[in-house]
Amino acid sequence: MGADTRRATIVDVAAAAGVSTTTVSHVLTGRRPVAAATKARVEAVVADLDYRANASARHLRTERSGILALVVPDLTNPFNSAMAAGLHETVLPSGYLAVVGEAPEPGAPLSGVLRQLLDRGIDGMVLGRFGASEADIDSVAASGTALVRLGGPLGSGRGDVVRANEVQGMFDIVDHLVHRGYRRIAFADGPAGSSPGGERQRGYEQALRDAGLPVRDDLVVHTAYTREGGVRAAEALLAGPGPIDAIACCNDLIAVGVLDVLRARRIGVPGDIAVTGYDDIEAAELMSPALTTVLNPAREIGRTSARMLLDRLDHGYTGPDRETILAHRIVARDSA
Amino acid sequence: MGADTRRATIVDVAAAAGVSTTTVSHVLTGRRPVAAATKARVEAVVADLDYRANASARHLRTERSGILALVVPDLTNPFNSAMAAGLHETVLPSGYLAVVGEAPEPGAPLSGVLRQLLDRGIDGMVLGRFGASEADIDSVAASGTALVRLGGPLGSGRGDVVRANEVQGMFDIVDHLVHRGYRRIAFADGPAGSSPGGERQRGYEQALRDAGLPVRDDLVVHTAYTREGGVRAAEALLAGPGPIDAIACCNDLIAVGVLDVLRARRIGVPGDIAVTGYDDIEAAELMSPALTTVLNPAREIGRTSARMLLDRLDHGYTGPDRETILAHRIVARDSA
């Protein structure tokens, strides 16, 4: 317990190497050329003293904190933690630290977490789905922080966007249902107007239209992106107007809730009603029946977001905002 | 795009309030009394200018970074991400930032992530299970960083410890098996000598002894804490010397692998062989059959770790290292 010896500073290194701190700094940052012999001597001393620059001092001067943040609504959602892992592993080698924040209520003007991150002067931020309001996004963009959004429209000056092709993903899995012979396909969507619920609904409707099936409003219900939300959605659909033979769910957690209800009512899956999810969380494979779903490469989304931030921060990219779309994959299992 | 207006500094505040920066600092930190009228004036200006102290400058002077870290081997493990969430939500209100790191190979002397965190001068660290070697722990403790370990022995000067009662937890679930009439109970442990495998094995053996059952070495196999590890463990046990009627697994992922094998071989669970896990990951409830397991309150462990760090950092606790033990709970489902 307790710091036994003070950490070496740049002054110590300079003294031991018989040069000025300026020269040490130049050796370290490489912003100005230094004679090979001097450079070698400084580097030897750095290694010997186990010197590492004080991050706060450096960032005070350079106005860069070296911290990137990921803000999501729920860290325990496996999709989000996989994304966080991808972000971490990509930015660490570049010397950045990644912090993760849970933004409880996206309603508040600039919720606590976001405000605190901005106050810290973070260099970049990845804003997860349903994690922030439009006003929040503007605040972040206005603060000069590099910004990557996961989903939402690509607007000028509002950050890069990384997304999976949500429309196509839901289209593909509903198309999969159609090809398996299902015809009265309901859709358990997320809250009205939410992302990625909107995109996925478009994919659902397009698939029906392309198959020549009617698009009926009463076959679409909106609910929370949770297991409990799935329970409510299933109950609503089963109590609904017409018979259905499949339920496409907006994410896996909703599908879990739907399966809970079907199992409790002894409705066969996929015999009586087929069910599909979206995200391919770990549990999807372990459930009974195993869930047919769409895999969005969460970890890869985290990695890609990180690279887009680093592009702006370290590689000097200053061009217009960009959008990267990652491929999804249908994972056909037993539930449909 | 870009910082439209420079952020206000303490100098701006001082000028606008007609006082010195010293006084502003005293108002903000409260380290010295300030006349009520002056204080009110400064606070008004602070609010007006939307002033927030530059974190780097503050930390340069105070030698505190305001950053806490959680290091775990695998972020996508739900147990770890739930812990991370508990840590985050507890430290944020105190103005700390929590970062999460994945330490890939605990073998390396001071693996990259740990080194980088220490270089940053983090104030405190929570070291997850199997996340670091003994040497790592010593390095962290020697650096003067407040330390909380999750598991492992309570040693002097090596940080506080937060743990669930692993011995008791495994004892209870094996006892549960005994009461259900199972007699030849195997144990699929983690790697030999690992934590919490060691503690859980002790609980397993104690439960057998208390029930008057023999403790047989050939009924214990060591494997990785993964689904794949569970597959190997099950194959080894089924090919083993004697017949078994139950497999207690060291964690849920191992149990998932074990169930994979049993399902493939059409061995009934729990009819032919009962299976138990440990951790109660989300998938435990969703599997078929639903997994009987032990719930370690991951989020609460994160919260408690955070509080122990804050005790030392903000509340001036300087007493001896402490250990907090959290209660577990048996979650009886269908697999045993």
Added chain:
DNA sequence: GACCGTATCCAAATCGATTTGGGACCGGGT
């Protein structure tokens, strides 16, 4: 009126780095 305590406030040093604007030295060309 001199002295002392309190209550307030401020000037300047400090934390550890980066960066700017030269200065010193060395050869080579005229």
Added chain:
DNA sequence: ACCCGGTCCCAAATCGATTTGGATACGGTC
């Protein structure tokens, strides 16, 4: 002998906060 262009290095200013050691003013006491 002088100048010029490189090369290599350094002194000092700077980032934005905290903290130390007074300075000033005001009352009250003897």
